[in-house]
Structure formats: structure tokens, C-alpha cells
Amino acid sequence: MSSWTRIGGRRSQVAVLATSAALAAGWVVAVVPAGVILYGLFGALMPAYWSPIVHAGGNNWYAFIDITSWLTALLCVPLGIAFIALGLWLAPLFLRWYGQMAYSMLAPTKQAALERQVAHLSESRAEVVDTGAAEIRRIERDLHDGAQARLVAMGMTLSAAEQVLDDNPAAARALLLEARDASAKALTELRDLVRGIHPPVLADRGIGEAVRALAMDSPMRVRVTNELPGRPPAPVESAAYFAVSELLANVSKHAGAHQVWIEMRYERGMLRIDVGDDGRGGADPSEGTGLRGIERRLSAFDGILALSSPPGGPTVATMELPCELSSPKTSSF
Numbered sequence: 001m002s003s004w005t006r007i008g009g010r011r012s013q014v015a016v017l018a019t020s021a022a023l024a025a026g027w028v029v030a031v032v033p034a035g036v037i038l039y040g041l042f043g044a045l046m047p048a049y050w051s052p053i054v055h056a057g058g059n060n061w062y063a064f065i066d067i068t069s070w071l072t073a074l075l076c077v078p079l080g081i082a083f084i085a086l087g088l089w090l091a092p093l094f095l096r097w098y099g100q101m102a103y104s105m106l107a108p109t110k111q112a113a114l115e116r117q118v119a120h121l122s123e124s125r126a127e128v129v130d131t132g133a134a135e136i137r138r139i140e141r142d143l144h145d146g147a148q149a150r151l152v153a154m155g156m157t158l159s160a161a162e163q164v165l166d167d168n169p170a171a172a173r174a175l176l177l178e179a180r181d182a183s184a185k186a187l188t189e190l191r192d193l194v195r196g197i198h199p200p201v202l203a204d205r206g207i208g209e210a211v212r213a214l215a216m217d218s219p220m221r222v223r224v225t226n227e228l229p230g231r232p233p234a235p236v237e238s239a240a241y242f243a244v245s246e247l248l249a250n251v252s253k254h255a256g257a258h259q260v261w262i263e264m265r266y267e268r269g270m271l272r273i274d275v276g277d278d279g280r281g282g283a284d285p286s287e288g289t290g291l292r293g294i295e296r297r298l299s300a301f302d303g304i305l306a307l308s309s310p311p312g313g314p315t316v317a318t319m320e321l322p323c324e325l326s327s328p329k330t331s332s333f
Contacts, residue, residue, distance in 0.1 A: 037087030043080025230325030255279025281313035
């Protein structure tokens with residue numbers, strides 16, 4: 001087994017060779033412009049030391065000028081300045097060339113980038129599937145313990161009312177009233193459950209109005225600015241809505257903020273939402289599951305969550321989701 005194989009195989013060989021070539025090219029980028037500038041300084045200062053060099057038997061040529069007198073030494077000055085200008089011009093040119101060369105040699109190949117993207121999407125999709133399964137179990141549990149239990153009890157109450165309807169109309173009436181109350185509570189629980197899955201205002205009026213409804217229900221002062229020229233796709237709207245809802249809940253619980261602002265806009269194919277507050281700051285995704293849950297929710301759509309929360313605040317959470325907008329709609333609150 002060769003030494004190249006021991007450090008990681010063919011890809012590692014290519015990486016080492018590319019790194020070595022980039023380092024060698026870096027020396028060229030640094031030395032060539034610097035050498036030209038130094039050579040220019042040598043010529044620009046030639047009148048100061050031409051005589052000792054020439055009389056000592058040294059080289060009396062500067063580029064194409066044969067230095068034999070003060071006048072020929074003076075001719076070196078403009079040529080030296082030209083070399084200095086050339087070196088200053090070459091320096092950024094070489095840097096740009098070096099950057100392009102290093103990127104082409106060291107940047108991931110299209111295949112590697114595609115493999116990494118596929119791995120990321122597979123991971124995010126797996127997390128979404130797990131989250132979806134957990135959400136389905138939660139809905140089943142809520143239905144079983146809430147509305148379903150009330151509907152079963154309501155059916156039993158109606159059966160009891162049917163049995164006493166002829167003999168005791170007053171008792172039957174009381175049972176019917178009890179069944180009506182149970183049906184009203186079951187309907188409320190079902191509406192709350194549906195609202196937690198997909199709020200009607202989000203489906204009917206879009207994320208702008210839905211976030212405004214969240215702001216109105218919040219105990220804090222929330223300013224909402226919606227500059228979206230259209231509506232994102234429904235799945236993206238839903239992910240963004242619940243992410244904003246989670247962020248508002250975090251601010252309410254932990255930030256100690258007096259004012260919150262939410263800004264929504266569409267830039268370069270991205271739905272961008274900023275949620276900021278004037279609270280105590282110091283938010284850390286590693287200290288809880290809320291922010292990590294938002295990251296997982298957004299990653300399913302190749303979205304990102306960026307957080308700025310220095311101690312003392314303010315805290316600003318920025319979400320970006322790639323999407324296309326549909327029908328035009330502009331509103332500001």
C-alpha cells in the first residue's frame with residue numbers, strides 16, 4: 001500500500017496535489033508583483049547610487065539602458081516608475097487569477113456538491129417524515145382524548161334521553177341540553193385542532209394576514225410589515241407561519257421583550273422573514289429544541305435560519321426560503 005493510499009485514497013491524492021499547486025501558485029502571486037515593484041524602486045533611485053556601482057565594476061545596465069553617466073542614470077527614473085506602476089497593476093490581477101485558480105482546484109466538484117446536497121435533502125426529508133409521524137400521533141391522541149371522547153359521551157347522553165323521553169320529559173330535556181353543550185365543546189376542540197394543523201386565515205388570506213393575526217393575539221406589541229408582492233406556495237407558507245409562531249412564543253417566554261417587529265419581503269427568489277425583539281438577548285439554539293425545530297422545519301424546503309442575539313439584545317432571527325410567488329398581493333401593517 002502506497003503512502004498516498006494511507007492518507008485517504010485517490011480523492012486525498014488529488015486534494016494534496018491541488019493544495020500543493022495552490023501553495024506554489026501563491027508564491028508566484030506574491031513574488032512576481034513584489035519583484036517588479038522592487039526592480040522599479042531600484043531604477044527610480046538609480047541617480048543616488050549609480051556611480052559607486054559602475055566604478056566598482058558592477059553591472060551598468062538597467063533594463064535596456066547602459067548607465068555611463070548622470071544623464072543615463074536619470075533616464076532610469078521614469079523607467080523605474082513605469083515598473084512600479086506595472087507591479088501595482090499586476091498585484092490585483094494576479095490575486096484575481098489566483099483566487100479563480102484556487103477555487104477551480106480546491107472547490108468541491110459538481111458531483112461532490114450534488115452528493116452533499118442529496119445527503120442534506122435526505123436527512124432533512126427523514127426529519128420531516130419523523131416530525132410528520134409525531135404530528136399525526138399527536139392529532140390522534142388529541143382526537144381520542146378530546147373530541148372523540150366528547151362525541152362518545154354525547155351519544156350515550158342522547159341514548160339515555162331517548163329512554164326517558166316518554167316517562168320523564170324534564171330529565172330528557174336536561175340530557176339533551178347536556179348533549180348540546182358537549183357538541184359545542186367538541187366542535188370547539190375540533191376547530192382548535194384544525195387551527196393547529198393549518199389555520200383558516202392562512203389558507204384564505206395568506207401569510208401576511210395570518211402573521212398579523214398572530215401579532216394581534218400576542219401579549220406583546222408586535223409591528224408587522226408585509227412587502228410580499230404575491231403568495232408563496234401553501235407548504236412554504238405553512239412552514240413560515242409556524243416558524244414565526246414558534247419564534248413569537250420563544251420571545252414571549254424567554255426574551256422579556258416589550259416590542260417585536262416582523263418584516264416579510266421577497267428578494268432574489270427568496271421569501272425572507274425577519275423577527276426581531278428588544279429583549280435581553282443571548283438566545284442559543286443549543287439550549288432548547290424550539291430553534292432547532294424551526295431549523296428542521298425550514299430545511300425541508302432548503303431554507304435557513306440565521307440568529308443574531310448578543311447579550312443585552314436586540315435579537316433578530318432571519319428566515320430564508322427559496323420559492324416562487326403566485327398572485328400579486330401587497331399590504332402593510
